Amino acid sequence: MNEIGIYTFEDTKPLSEIFDIIAKKENAKQGISHKADKEELIKYFEEILPNYDVERVYISDIKKVIQWYNALQTADLIELPQAEKKTTRKKATAEKEN
Numbered sequence: 001m002n003e004i005g006i007y008t009f010e011d012t013k014p015l016s017e018i019f020d021i022i023a024k025k026e027n028a029k030q031g032i033s034h035k036a037d038k039e040e041l042i043k044y045f046e047e048i049l050p051n052y053d054v055e056r057v058y059i060s061d062i063k064k065v066i067q068w069y070n071a072l073q074t075a076d077l078i079e080l081p082q083a084e085k086k087t088t089r090k091k092a093t094a095e096k097e098n
Contacts, residue, residue, distance in 0.1 A: 003015065006018060006052055006057055006065065007053040008051045018049060018065060019069050021048045021049065023073075023078050024080060024081065025047070025048060028078050028080050029073065030070050031066055031070055031073070033066075033070075034063040034067035035063075038059055041059060041062050042059070044066070045062045045065075
């Protein structure tokens with residue numbers, strides 16, 4: 001089964017992996033608004049996927065990815081990736097001990 005993805009210079013990055021990257025960046029909270037100005041959206045997207053293919057990924061694609069992520073987050077369907085959850089728990093435990 002094929003998954004929706006975003007073109008990079010190497011291959012196609014699955015949307016689920018992009019959502020994981022955004023979730024880590026935003027600590028599973030809302031991302032930037034998909035209604036932000038074009039330059040701000042491009043800068044944000046470059047932070048989460050620096051090797052995206054700028055000739056094949058349009059601003060409308062970037063807006064959709066961000067809008068979908070935020071919709072899933074609002075529906076409480078976004079979680080931090082498992083590895084990130086473990087790291088966050090370890091940090092919280094270390095902070096409590098200090």
